Amino acid sequence: MTDVQLHVFEEFADLARTLASAHRLLLLEHIAQGERSVERLAELSGLSIANASQHLQQLRRAGFVETRRDGKRVLYRLGTGPVIGLLSALRQHAEHNRAQIQGLVADRLHRPDRLEAISREELLLRLRGGGVTLLDVRPEEEFASGHLPGAINIPIEELDRRLAELPAGGEIVAYCRGPYCALSFDAVTVLHGRGFAVRRLESGFPDWKAAGLAVENSTLS
Amino acid sequence: MTDVQLHVFEEFADLARTLASAHRLLLLEHIAQGERSVERLAELSGLSIANASQHLQQLRRAGFVETRRDGKRVLYRLGTGPVIGLLSALRQHAEHNRAQIQGLVADRLHRPDRLEAISREELLLRLRGGGVTLLDVRPEEEFASGHLPGAINIPIEELDRRLAELPAGGEIVAYCRGPYCALSFDAVTVLHGRGFAVRRLESGFPDWKAAGLAVENSTLS
């Protein structure tokens, strides 16, 4: 009785243990952006290739990612399960804890930078209305492997020099990889300083995709 | 940059690590049923009191549970955050993995015992229509600290002897602690054998409560 119970819980615990490493979570976050090779992931995460490979295999054993061979490379992508949901539940809980510590739980309007954030639902409404420019500030590579329909791509480092590409009037909504990616925060800071009406999308590309919403692809490896 | 990133992920990893122990998950599951003292939890989980206490403190540090003093005892209850959501995301993923291994993913009707299961939404509809008897097969103690409105309580061990208390006609819906609690499965087996029209609720009491639905309490310590 408690024996069978414990066995089930051991299984859950194994899953949790696989997530209990900052490096693996970081790898997952990068994989959530699209397919990546081991070498690229190692580079993105600052790990040795062998080490990255081992972590990736743990993630695969737990079903969080899947692999595919393309020539000499092995490409990793997210698993088909509710991986994003699991990660976002973790995020939510962490956020709740932070709010708890600061003594503000029921209140939803307590994060100053959140004032600039816009939800997916709100964005969809605005897009239908028109007059909104979607700005993807991720690197070209990530943009190419998938982005929100109609978005224009200006990587954050180039934003300063390429302001001309942005429409003078109308509102801009910037997004990047997700709530804990700093790129869109930076974009809001930069653009706000230049007098643009800009807000950031609360969630990022992976969540958008996971929600089953339309995605565009560029033709680039 | 990667420094700040890593710090955030360390935080997530800590949360995951706290869940990465079958004993702690088991404790959480018991706490999800209602407030419990350390002694009771140790007994329920087969741990020494000191050991249980340590695990409980880890859970508290991570914000999964909260405590309250009542006389000599310290009572543990679930935290206010999305704990249940996190646990159920874990469950979902585990279930997905299992299905994956058996080569049936897209298919939703592959679990024979699931044919007997009814969702919360469906239950709510049926209850409005009437003719449905809700049967709580958890121990009296757990029933007393909270149950579904209108449910009758017959602990699973007594079910055999107390069949008379069940209405002859109409459908019975049995529930217990949740999808990985075996009690309601047993109830279906027993009652089905006696010719009752019986199904089990897919989710259990904790999920019901977490969904913000009405809950009844008995007057019992």
Added chain:
DNA sequence: ATATCATTCAATTGATTCATTGAATGATTG
């Protein structure tokens, strides 16, 4: 106040996990 009892703390030991290194695998390319 003091005794009592549930709970928590502190310290030890044993078991896992992590990153690193160098070698082995396995698929492509000439």
Added chain:
DNA sequence: CAATCATTCAATGAATCAATTGAATGATAT
């Protein structure tokens, strides 16, 4: 078929975590 290159495997020492024990805390009750 041999060479090449990305990835994986295997083994090591350092670091971290889990369970156990006995003592300390903190609140009640006589």
